[in-house]
Amino acid sequence: MKKQAINNLPEPDFIEILQPFSTSKLWQLQRAYFKNAGIDAWRSGQVPHYITSNPVMGKTYAEVVFAFLKDLDQRSNHSEQVYLLELGAGHGRLCYHFLKHFEKLVYMSPLKWISLCYVLSDLAQSNLEFWKTHPRLQPYLYKNWVDFAIVDATQVTEIALQYSGDIITPGSLAQPIIVTANYFFDSIPQELFYIDAQHQLHECLVSLFTSPGAEGNTPVESIENIQVLYTNQVSEKPPFAEPYSANLLDQYQQLLADTYLLFPHIGITCLNKLKQLSQKGLMLLTADKGYHRESDLHGVGAPNLVKHGSFSLSVNFNALKRYCENEGGKALFPRHMDFGLSLGCMLFINDAANYPETRLAYERFVNDFGPDDYFVLKKLLEHGAAALTFNQLVCAVRLSGYDAHLFGQLLPRLHEILETITDDERWGMFQLIHRVWDTYYTLGEANDIAFELGRLLLRLCFYKEAIIYFDISGRIYGEKNDVLYHIAICYCELNRFDEAGKLADKILINDPKHLLALDLLAKLGVEKLYS
Ligand SMILES: C[S@@+](CC[C@H](N)C(=O)[O-])C[C@H]1O[C@@H](n2cnc3c(N)ncnc32)[C@H](O)[C@@H]1O
CATH class of the missing domain: 3.40.50.150 (Vaccinia Virus protein VP39)
Known part of the structure; x- marks a missing residue:
């Protein structure tokens, strides 16, 4: 049974008590988090x-x-x-x-x-x-x-x-x-000191605790739930033998008063x-x-x-x-x-x-x-994307160094204005799309950039190029019906109806109720009848 504090609340679970900041379990958890x-x-x-x-x-x-x-x-x-x-x-x-x-x-x-x-x-x-x-x-x-x-x-x-x-x-x-x-x-790990109003150095000790039972089974849960209590204790002896840190700390002790100091000795x-x-x-x-x-x-x-x-x-x-x-x-x-x-x-x-x-x-x-x-400007561009013109959108992407993340944020606006752009602008977009891809280093995040670029190329009527991006998406994220369907549409636009039909069949093997694929097959049937 948990001990009850006087106000009848259960006492917190202490994970460690009065440890120097730099050797606290916090840093073991940090390491374990990144390793796991x-x-x-x-x-x-x-x-x-x-x-x-x-x-x-x-x-x-x-x-x-x-x-x-x-x-x-x-x-x-x-x-x-x-x-x-x-x-x-x-x-x-x-x-x-x-x-x-x-x-x-x-x-x-x-x-x-x-x-x-x-x-x-x-x-x-x-x-x-x-x-x-x-x-x-x-x-x-x-x-x-x-x-x-x-x-x-x-x-x-x-x-x-x-x-x-x-x-x-x-x-x-x-x-x-x-x-x-x-x-x-x-x-x-870093050291933590408190320098008091009289320039005296204190070592900051940490105690880590969680609410009862909330310690967590994984580093991420533990870090999330942990709370830190700081206790200052006058330093009896100089903390560092290494002259570079000892001298630096001396300087700080003379300069600073009544302040906490993170010190990156390690x-x-x-x-x-x-x-x-x-x-x-x-x-x-x-x-x-x-x-x-x-x-x-x-x-x-x-x-x-x-x-x-x-x-x-x-x-x-x-x-x-x-x-x-x-x-x-x-x-x-x-x-x-x-x-x-x-x-x-x-x-x-x-x-x-x-x-x-x-x-x-x-x-x-x-x-x-x-x-x-x-970074400040990027936020402005993202928030104001809905009002940007074609030229402004292109400039924003150039300013970012053709960054796929910003491009992703601007995509809804790009799709919105696509119907209104000139043929020159359409070619401008074509070039931009390739540069954005060339700059992209995938981590396999949820946002499938290759698919998005393919969709944009499809809407711009660059069907062969769109297929290349849909293929890349398949190689990164595996074959998905949605992507196969978009490739099938490209094949239709290129008059490659047999290949489109085969893809629609493939989608229906994966998902017999895929409405878009059923519809496409029906249209392809009609196409065959009149060809
Ligand atoms: C916050 S991430 C930074 C990643 C990247 N540099 C960035 O700017 O996004 C910290 C990185 O430091 C690594 N790291 C943590 N402790 C380390 C240590 N003692 N020595 C070397 N790398 C460490 C982690 O594995 C992780 O990759």
């Missing part, structure tokens, strides 16, 4: 990923990385391979968007020496297996532009590449290592280890919701877990920035306020101030107008 869910975490839409992994983000990173390579070009070691390591790559979408744009830059540029290998990494081997067979990554795999590795940020030593078989060991890289990490630094240690893989240092590109200004660190309350299958927190980018600067590096963050996504570029490199192309690219692709701004 694999690609389903994103396929189901449970964990958000659009804002950090869309074509605009891919283009932005590609432009900044390309500029960084131009800066490297001014130095030596031209023939040496440059590695880009994506931490916590999850679904792998960012890699595809990056490479699509990067490829264009490489082929159009006079810089022909460039040899970049994009290493997709994660904790979960099942994610690696998904990427290894993803059709979009195959062309890059054959060119040796992509490789895969298990990298656990909590214990980085060396990186074993699963495709080439190479192993990157400390000091083995002659070029700086490029690291990207989106929605990442809040997915790995993230910083991970960067420190990755930096040591190269003789030339590290360049980091990272984006997440978070704060990079010191002013945002004052008067902060205890952190709030945002739950979506896994959980997320706001990232203390100010700590990464300070760590970078303390190491003699250069950290770039937007000068203006952001709307929900901070995007930082940090150069942990000897002469970091002397990378003009990188700074210029950051200025153009982040500071002037970046992925954060695009």
Whole structure:
């Protein structure tokens, strides 16, 4: 029997009591969630990923990385391979968007020496297996532009590449290592402190509890039901032996008062280890919701877990920035306020101030107008879609880098205006549809983009091309009657009545009461009679 509290309510079930934040069971649950869910975490839409992994983000990173390579070009070691390591790559979408744009830059540029290998990494081997067979990554795999590795940020030593078989060991890289990490630094354990009004440091201990019996059988249920209680305890001894974190925490203790402080010690240690893989240092590109200004660190309350299958927190980018600067590096963050996504570029490199192309690219692709701004505009376009003209719809899709997700949101409006467009516009749509598909990296989500593009082509009277998209839909989602029926309609329009009839028969074997197929067969019978 449950103990009864004085007010007669059952006492909560405690899962753990007074544990340091960074070693709390919360992080075991987070790990277990990602390992168990694999690609389903994103396929189901449970964990958000659009804002950090869309074509605009891919283009932005590609432009900044390309500029960084131009800066490297001014130095030596031209023939040496440059590695880009994506931490916590999850679904792998960012890699595809990056490479699509990067490829264009490489082929159009006079810089022909460039040899970049994009290493997709994660904790979960099942994610690696998904990427290894993803059709979009195959062309890059054959060119040796992509490789895969298990990298656990909590214990980085060396990186074993699963495709080439190479192993990157400390000091083995002659070029700086490029690291990207989106929605990442809040997915790995962090320390939590409270600095009181007298600048005294407190360690924050967490107790986890649920309402009685609600602990949950799976990581996702447990994360959903868990509640966190924070207890502050004066730190008796310095928490860190590593000088990079000890110094940083000292700075914060002098600067801040009466505030909670998330401290990414494990993230910083991970960067420190990755930096040591190269003789030339590290360049980091990272984006997440978070704060990079010191002013945002004052008067902060205890952190709030945002739950979506896994959980997320706001990232203390100010700590990464300070760590970078303390190491003699250069950290770039937007000068203006952001709307929900901070995007930082940090150069942990000897002469970091002397990378003009990188700074210029950051200025153009982040500071002037970046992925954060695009995301705000995208919402405006989605909400206002019903009033958009043909030209505005096309511009919206171009602005998004031919993003299939936005295109999907605009589809109802496109169907609405289809009857009114000119023949030139019809050809414009034809081109647009192919570019949207070319940009799309499928996760097998519920929204069948290939089918939608096929339907649009059918309405635009591009029947042969529509059949190609319906076939692709069948290969991704399996043969469905609805898709077969649309192919049959295309065959009819192409006067290929026998093939249409065979498809209608096939549908009726699957579903003898399929009204549209019955109707089609009846019409085909009449057609035969008069042909
Ligand atoms: C929120 S997801 C971000 C996925 C992707 N980067 C994005 O922007 O959508 C966090 C990713 O970090 C991975 N991850 C969690 N803990 C990790 C660790 N200790 N080391 C490496 N990856 C980890 C998870 O498996 C997951 O793929």
